Amino acid sequence: MENKWHNAGTKLRELRKTLKPKMSVFKVAKQIHISGNYMSLIERGLNCPNDQILFNLAEFYGVDPGDLFKLYDKMIPPTLEQMNAIPSLRKIMTEISIDEKLSSDEKEAFAKRVYEIATQFINKED
Incomplete structure (x- = not known):
């Protein structure tokens, strides 16, 4: 295998x-x-x-x-400058990361879903 x-x-x-x-x-x-x-x-x-x-x-x-x-089917993580260039992305990622109502697993699931969506979008562009 x-x-x-x-x-x-x-x-x-x-x-x-x-x-x-x-x-x-x-x-x-x-x-x-x-x-x-x-x-x-x-x-x-x-x-x-x-x-x-x-x-x-x-x-x-x-x-x-x-x-x-x-x-490894990974994307390079954005730099701070890149995150600052997209205020709406920075805002949602910050809100998710500090939300005390969400568990670590829920935050991880959210991050994975964002990654999947971004990967699909990027691959569609190629």
Whole structure:
């Protein structure tokens, strides 16, 4: 059975194999401040790295972060300047995040739904 992130992990392994001089998975992991075992799980497609790890990998490999985020069906989180440029989005996200009547699960469900809608919209534009 192929796992969900197999292709992404394979791509990261390919990036590592193109390094000159060659580096082990453990040396790359040390450079981006994670454990070698965790990096190995990522390369084998068994774990999905968080956003910060994806940014660190992109910087280390010299690739566009957007390319790595796409491997995991993620969007790059907006910067503060980008959020400030869309006041209505900033307002609703702030209201949801501070609403004490909503549980953490409800907030997470809302965020996932916004992400799904945004992904559909962006993919429709391509």
